[in-house]
Amino acid sequence: MIAALDYLREFNIASVILRLVLAMLGGGMIGLERGQKGRPAGFRTYMLVSLGAALTVLLSQYENTMLTTRWADVAEEIGLRSDISRFGAQVINGIGFLGAGTILVTGHRQIKGLTTAAGLWASACMGIAIGAGFYECVILAFILIFLCIRVFPAIDNFVQENAAIMNLYIEFESLNDVGRLINHIKLQNVQIFDVDIERRREQDSQHPRAIFSLHLHKHQPHSQILSSIAELDCIYLIEEI
Numbered sequence: 001m002i003a004a005l006d007y008l009r010e011f012n013i014a015s016v017i018l019r020l021v022l023a024m025l026g027g028g029m030i031g032l033e034r035g036q037k038g039r040p041a042g043f044r045t046y047m048l049v050s051l052g053a054a055l056t057v058l059l060s061q062y063e064n065t066m067l068t069t070r071w072a073d074v075a076e077e078i079g080l081r082s083d084i085s086r087f088g089a090q091v092i093n094g095i096g097f098l099g100a101g102t103i104l105v106t107g108h109r110q111i112k113g114l115t116t117a118a119g120l121w122a123s124a125c126m127g128i129a130i131g132a133g134f135y136e137c138v139i140l141a142f143i144l145i146f147l148c149i150r151v152f153p154a155i156d157n158f159v160q161e162n163a164a165i166m167n168l169y170i171e172f173e174s175l176n177d178v179g180r181l182i183n184h185i186k187l188q189n190v191q192i193f194d195v196d197i198e199r200r201r202e203q204d205s206q207h208p209r210a211i212f213s214l215h216l217h218k219h220q221p222h223s224q225i226l227s228s229i230a231e232l233d234c235i236y237l238i239e240e241i
Helices: 002-009 013-036 043-068 072-078 085-100 114-132 135-161 175-187 222-230
Strands: 165-172 190-198 209-216 235-240
Touching (some): 002 013, 013 135, 085 114, 114 135, 175 209, 175 222, 222 235
Antiparallel strands (some): 165 209
16 A cells, blocks of 8 residues: 555656546535535636646646756756745645635625635645645545535534624614614613614615624524514614624
8 A cells, every 4th residue: 555655656647647636526526515505616616726736736746857857967057956846835825816806895794705715725735735646645634624614614603603792784774763773682682782884875775784793691592683683674684794
């Protein structure tokens, strides 16, 4: 087994094929979950990022191999040197631009896409490890990345549902309803520690909206607070952010 891995770490056609296929499959499987949730970067994007990262490292290894074998005389004559780490470093820097394109600030002042951007970055790092032939690390990294994206969201949702702090984005009929809304929230045994109200502009057809920051007592379920406030007839939209 060890001998087989050592052979596959060498720069040969079998190891190149294996690394590229592993990068494509690993990135694609991680991207499946994002694609199922309709995120900006999904199955194909993750696959291409991981594959491109692996290909970049293979190119650096190819360059280093050629400069120390077939092109050695020419390289020595002109003083050409190769740093096999610089290609991978550029992948890490470059993936930031792609990840930034998936991060959005919604009209509710909510940031979305951070998990997708982080997943792209991790997928690129996994691709670099695959391209370098670090197979032991790749297996563990894939399992951990997959757990973070597929399994841990359930834990994250549980923590958020039982958190003592709750932020609500609410659209309501008119500013006259603010007092009524605040009184109703207080009746739920909830403390309001911040309210940010955005008035409706004359040229804007949208309703007045506000962000309420609440402190819940005794780990009240967030869904219970949401459903109670949504029952008010002056509410047009309510969403936890």
